[in-house]
Amino acid sequence: MKKIIIPFVIIIIIAVSVFYWVNGSAKSTEAPADKHAEKQIIETITPKKGNEISLKEYLRYKVLTSDEANVALIGSSVARGKGASLPMFSWFNQLERKIKEENMSIANELHFSNFAKSGYTLNMLVEDGQVDELVSERPDLVIIETSVVNSYAKNVSMDDTIAAINTVVSKINKESPDSMVIFISPNPCSVMQQGEVENALGLTYEDYREETKSYIESKDWEFVDVYKGMEEKIQARGLELNETLYDGVHPNDLGYRLWFEVMNEYFNKKQDLSSNKQ
Secondary structure, three states: OHHHHHHHHHHHHHHHHHHHHHHHHHHHHHHHHHHHHHHHHHHHHHOOOOOOEEEHHHHHHHHHHHOOOEEEEEOOOOHHOOOOOOHHHHHHHHHHHHHHHHHHHHHHHHHEOOOOOHHHHHHHHHHHHHHHHHHHOOOOEEEEEEEEHHHOOOOOOOHHHHHHHEEEEEEEEOOOOEEEEEEOOOOOOOOOOOOOOOOOOOOOHHHHHHHHHHHHOOOOOOOEHHHHHHHHHHHHOOOOOOOOEEEOOOOOOHHHHHHHHHHHHHOOOOOOOOOOOO
């Protein structure tokens, strides 16, 4: 019996050895091919002059070259998602899900952080340390919602509003110089009669939106006019503004869906990202 068992064991050992040798050889020949394919992908989505890529491709590039990609948002309650029936319906959470769904193989390496605070202006976010907390994370992409609904409501001067924008950019440049920065406007609101009512300083919501937009664009900083984008979608679908709002200021689920669509379209847009550093 022992004479039968011993040759059988030897045969099994030889078979296992051959299996691992064959598979090891296959992997050694496949690895360079995989590396070559990855190198080609990286080359096509590298943010360099003359090579237009989308922000989604940029995030994929960061994962492939740095093992992860980090997106950070800061702003007011509409950046936080107030008015949505559930957090999952905020525009930022919808954008995160969409990007991860389109990049399932690297979804775990895509990280999204929200530093927005309800009722805060950019000035307050600076003073409260939220901006410092954000830059300490060294995000690859920073989205700054200008928070001018609160600047208007709290009677913050235009000079102080612009100064806060400069302070945020300065902090990012100093502490996280490789971060890409995008400013976005807030949404259309009905309680200020679409921006026509003056605050105690004699300024309207429209004044704050237009002045901050004009200033940001004058500095050649990236700006997404969410207000205009949402207005266009509301008109195209035959909706009334109030149908998209929870309380006249904050979007409801439908409003945040439109906001998400504006941002998703922007993240899909091919552009030269090589100079998008503040």
